[in-house]
Amino acid sequence: MRIVIADDSVLLREGLSRLLAEVGHNPVAAVGDGEALVDAVEAHQPDLALIDIRMPPTFTHEGAVAATEVRRRWPAVGILLLSQSIEGRYALELARSHPQRFGYLLKDHILDVSVLADAIATVAGGGTVLDPDVVAQFLGRRSTLERIDALTAREQDVLAAMAEGRSNRAIATRLSLTDKTVETHIGSILTKLDLLPQPDDHRRVLAVRAWLDRTAPGGNDDRRRPPP
Amino acid sequence: MRIVIADDSVLLREGLSRLLAEVGHNPVAAVGDGEALVDAVEAHQPDLALIDIRMPPTFTHEGAVAATEVRRRWPAVGILLLSQSIEGRYALELARSHPQRFGYLLKDHILDVSVLADAIATVAGGGTVLDPDVVAQFLGRRSTLERIDALTAREQDVLAAMAEGRSNRAIATRLSLTDKTVETHIGSILTKLDLLPQPDDHRRVLAVRAWLDRTAPGGNDDRRRPPP
DNA sequence: GCAGGGATCAGGGCTAGCCCGGGGGTTCGA
DNA sequence: TCGAACCCCCGGGCTAGCCCTGATCCCTGC
The missing domain is CATH 3.40.50.2300 (Response regulator)
Structure with a gap:
């Protein structure tokens, strides 16, 4: 050959x-x-x-x-x-x-x-x-995309701001909310992304990673939805 | 034309x-x-x-x-x-x-x-x-790379683990250190990356972003150095 | 020998962030 | 009409994470 x-x-x-x-x-x-x-x-x-x-x-x-x-x-x-x-x-x-x-x-x-x-x-x-690990990653990424798609529009706004490295307070200011409301959205985000409390995890960073990875490679900002 | x-x-x-x-x-x-x-x-x-x-x-x-x-x-x-x-x-x-x-x-x-x-x-x-913002981003990325290169090997180990979404405790376990030592390294990392305390910033996320962005696009792992 | 850098660790204090419980309002579909 | 989903907000409690101060040890170069 x-x-x-x-x-x-x-x-x-x-x-x-x-x-x-x-x-x-x-x-x-x-x-x-x-x-x-x-x-x-x-x-x-x-x-x-x-x-x-x-x-x-x-x-x-x-x-x-x-x-x-x-x-x-x-x-x-x-x-x-x-x-x-x-x-x-x-x-x-x-x-x-x-x-x-x-x-x-x-x-x-x-x-x-x-x-x-x-x-x-x-x-x-x-x-x-x-390779089996490649298959697993492919499925894992599909699952991450689905989970992010399942977030509400507001939750995605909050997560996008988190991914920029904004503090809760800054997110609240930007979206005209109180800190408390931002905390509530973040709680929902972590739950919907299945990021339950684990002593070994930094869950905010994992959520940010999920958001960034949804547009890999090179995602620095919003992914445009493909035309229907 | x-x-x-x-x-x-x-x-x-x-x-x-x-x-x-x-x-x-x-x-x-x-x-x-x-x-x-x-x-x-x-x-x-x-x-x-x-x-x-x-x-x-x-x-x-x-x-x-x-x-x-x-x-x-x-x-x-x-x-x-x-x-x-x-x-x-x-x-x-x-x-x-x-x-x-x-x-x-x-x-x-x-x-x-x-x-x-x-x-x-x-x-x-x-x-x-x-576009001027494009120029600024280009320079900013160069600067980020230089700052990450200036971290010690140990600090880079810690930052890589942070970027995986590990908690301080998990990082300590992985690298056979105490929580206190991990905190010390993280403090050094934030200082060297010029991430000073700001009420609007989530500095850990920004440090993780810097690490991830150094290999953009698509960086899931170590960047290979170009051959000399 | 000494200074600087790197690595490791500790005591103690503070707070941003997370979360529990609760509440209210609007919209939409069954 | 009612329930679900979404959005917004609160009081209160807890802690992981950050940081200040301090310390010790090792290695390297002058």
Whole structure:
């Protein structure tokens, strides 16, 4: 099977190249960033692209973004994403919208080369391979979104202000309420987000994280609702 | 001047189209997502692309990502980004790395069409136009990174745990410290991040935001340092 | 040897934030 | 008409978190 490898780490992509050759695959190119990945797929028309999500220039999502481009232009090319830990929106969106010939594994969970070889075979055969932790995170995020959607408009106003790092008093001033009312809304927010009192949790921070994470990646402000 | 417009809102892109025509420009295409933007630039070879950062499918950064693609493939095409509020890493990275023929305006700050027309003229002429708030945010983010880099390793451990929503007690347990020591570290963190007591601020949340924002967009874990 | 930085810990005080119980008003659908 | 949902507000109690002061120890560089 013809495979293109994209990973900014020279050692890793060259190592993977040799590893795949040992198990009978044909690594036709090994590149270090998203643009080069797209160029290599165009040049070599591989069966599958093995892609690290984080690549230059920002080392955040270039791999996943390039993977989206590869899927758009060459739908028959299998895509197998790799990362150190679970990454945000783009990769999960690609999994949701184009699950065929798609895989997402965590590097630390690939304990021997057979795991990788099996995943490659499955993806190239048209199937989907997702690390269990990736699935769990995906479901968890869906659940967080649903919970935030279940907040009332006022509660979302309060939570948005909390997420800006405003104190209760500042929130009250901004929304023309008393401190007491803000406390009441915050209590409802924590309950609806299922953030019950736990000695190990800082629940306000967790609520703020939920709000910020609903727009990952890069959410600094309100997410626009998709048109109906 | 030939202009391509990209905004998912039909009303806005059609309105912009007419507005630009009134002031003497030639809007050659008006599209609703990043892919269509790239296709339109390819088809029409405009002088400038006017791009809303948030477009489908995730309504987060597709505009900025597509803008990066446009800049890569057609460096002579001016790029003018628009958004409701300041967006994260991609747009600012594009401004930093390719400032010529580039602009970034906040929609709410365009108080009349002459502001837009002036920006278009400047960008098409090879210059750079940045909303002052955008500049301030960019500088603020640089400053935040520097401050976080100035924390000791231990302080960064504590801040990372805070950002996970852990309570002081849980942080102490995890790092084998007493509550008192965690409090001391948090005090140092707040001081070094210049988060002085203010009645309107929830300083712990602001410190957590600083930590999370250092890896924007999509930072769920450690940022990888770019190779030297 | 000494100063500075980092790490750890303690006693004690204060308060913003959380929460319990309670209350009132408006709107909408069954 | 009534109940549910939403919004707003109060009195009162409790505590996690913050901060002041102070202390000790270790390491490094001058």
